[in-house]
Amino acid sequence: MSVMVETVNGLYCPAGDFYIDPWRSVRKAVVTHAHSDHARAGCESYLAAKSGDAILRMRLGAQSNIDFLSYGCQVKIGDATVSLHPAGHMTGSAQVRVEVKGRVTVVTGDYKLQPDPTCEAFEPVKCDTFITESTFGLPIYSWHDTDAMFSEINRWWTDNQAQRITSVLLGYSVGKAQRLLASIDSTIGPIYGHGAIVNACEAYRRCGIALPNVQSVTEAKASGEWHNALIIAPPSVQGSAWLRRFGKISTGMASGWMRVRGIRRRRSVDRGFVISDHVDWNDLFTAIQWSEASDVWVTHGYTQQVVQMLVSQGRSARVIRTEFTGDDPSVEEDGFQDATAETS
Numbered sequence: 594m595s596v597m598v599e600t601v602n603g604l605y606c607p608a609g610d611f612y613i614d615p616w617r618s619v620r621k622a623v624v625t626h627a628h629s630d631h632a633r634a635g636c637e638s639y640l641a642a643k644s645g646d647a648i649l650r651m652r653l654g655a656q657s658n659i660d661f662l663s664y665g666c667q668v669k670i671g672d673a674t675v676s677l678h679p680a681g682h683m684t685g686s687a688q689v690r691v692e693v694k695g696r697v698t699v700v701t702g703d704y705k706l707q708p709d710p711t712c713e714a715f716e717p718v719k720c721d722t723f724i725t726e727s728t729f730g731l732p733i734y735s736w737h738d739t740d741a742m743f744s745e746i747n748r749w750w751t752d753n754q755a756q757r758i759t760s761v762l763l764g765y766s767v768g769k770a771q772r773l774l775a776s777i778d779s780t781i782g783p784i785y786g787h788g789a790i791v792n793a794c795e796a797y798r799r800c801g802i803a804l805p806n807v808q809s810v811t812e813a814k815a816s817g818e819w820h821n822a823l824i825i826a827p828p829s830v831q832g833s834a835w836l837r838r839f840g841k842i843s844t845g846m847a848s849g850w851m852r853v854r855g856i857r858r859r860r861s862v863d864r865g866f867v868i869s870d871h872v873d874w875n876d877l878f879t880a881i882q883w884s885e886a887s888d889v890w891v892t893h894g895y896t897q898q899v900v901q902m903l904v905s906q907g908r909s910a911r912v913i914r915t916e917f918t919g920d921d922p923s924v925e926e927d928g929f930q931d932a933t934a935e936t937s
């Protein structure tokens with residue numbers, strides 16, 4: 594019997610009778626991170642990484658029955674031994690290591706190898722079977738140096754200030770927005786945020802992540818001075834009345850999809866910053882190498898292309914099904930729907 598098997602509810606461990614990031618309500622769910630395509634409300638009990646506790650509580654509700662586990666600590670669930678290891682994707686994101694009778698499977702969830710001040714670095718974990726996402730699993734997806742990208746954002750912001758244009762930086766409310774905030778030069782000017790982002794920042798601070806001060810746009814009295822400010826908002830505000838208050842604006846979007854000119858144009862943003870919280874093509878294969886796995890299962894994204902490449906390298910590899918596809922750039926990068934409808 595395999596350590597993990599595919600079921601209609603998602604990946605299941607028969608020896609421990611639990612699911613990892615299940616698609617539907619189940620009895621016991623091990624959750625890799627707080628994005629909505631991975632953490633769903635309605636399960637009887639959850640296990641997740643301690644370092645992201647307040648963020649997962651925000652997502653699942655205060656009443657949810659969640660056990661938190663520190664990275665690297667082992668727990669016995671039935672006949673399986675489970676531990677969580679940093680995935681480098683966002684605060685509290687974890688790879689799940691499951692060992693049954695000496696056989697080890699690692700489920701990555703979403704992950705990246707690039708540095709991120711809001712979370713611990715991806716930890717290579719050796720295993721027999723490596724189950725990886727492939728959101729950006731095409732050779733065209735290669736990320737730029739992160740320091741260079743953040744310098745570009747800082748420069749865009751100061752250039753806009755000089756021209757009295759308000760800078761609106763678009764990024765997903767949970768994860769991306771906080772990484773942007775923790776990495777930009779906050780001495781350039783005041784920073785304002787959409788309500789969903791301000792709320793998520795509070796959960797991040799409860800997790801001990803230092804972020805610059807972000808005032809809520811709706812509570813701000815700074816009308817007329819917006820051109821000095823950086824406004825951080827989720828992509829869903831594009832084309833909405835919410836943006837009108839700022840006068841003349843320049844929009845920037847931070848996403849891995851910005852690597853592709855056609856997508857940039859389709860999203861009609863003034864500037865695209867190639868910043869992703871997922872592995873690019875090269876880092877995907879680096880992580881696979883580090884795992885030393887003899888068998889690789891690929892899910893979520895460009896699964897066929899990645900499996901073909903692995904098979905051509907002589908590895909055993911297969912596609913596993915997901916209810917979410919990562920290859921549609923019109924869908925938000927992490928499927929995260931913003932709970933706060935702040936459109937006026």
Ligand SMILES: [Zn+2]
Nearest residue numbers: 628630703927
């Ligand atoms: Zn995801």
Ligand SMILES: [Zn+2]
Nearest residue numbers: 626628703927
């Ligand atoms: Zn995610």
